[in-house]
Amino acid sequence: xxxxxxxxxxxxxxxxxxxxxxSFETIKDxxxxxxxxxxxxxxxxxxxxxxxxxxxxxKGRVTKHRALRSPDMSFADRTVANHRRANC
Numbered sequence: 101x102x103x104x105x106x107x108x109x110x111x112x113x114x115x116x117x118x119x120x121x122x123s124f125e126t127i128k129d130x131x132x133x134x135x136x137x138x139x140x141x142x143x144x145x146x147x148x149x150x151x152x153x154x155x156x157x158x159k160g161r162v163t164k165h166r167a168l169r170s171p172d173m174s175f176a177d178r179t180v181a182n183h184r185r186a187n188c
Contacts, residue, residue, distance in 0.1 A: 105131070110145060117142055118154065120161065 105113070109131055116122040116130070117138050124135040133141065143151050 105141075110141065113138060113141055114145060117158070 113127060113131055113133060116127050124138060127133055127138055128135075139155075142154055146154065
């Protein structure tokens, strides 16, 4: 998984994973990582306390899963993820 990702890709995954509006499905579309792989990458790349904070924040958050979102949500997470690509 992360062995095939560039440092810029890893940075992009971390940034999108912290972003409330970017769903796990968008991360999968952009970089090919499923939710479980994103969790594994975050565990590897973040300090233990940062990982715990991220997991607590993300767990159960409807905006991280397209299927759980209300149709009234006015943003497109694909668009958000497009402009947040790492420069590396």
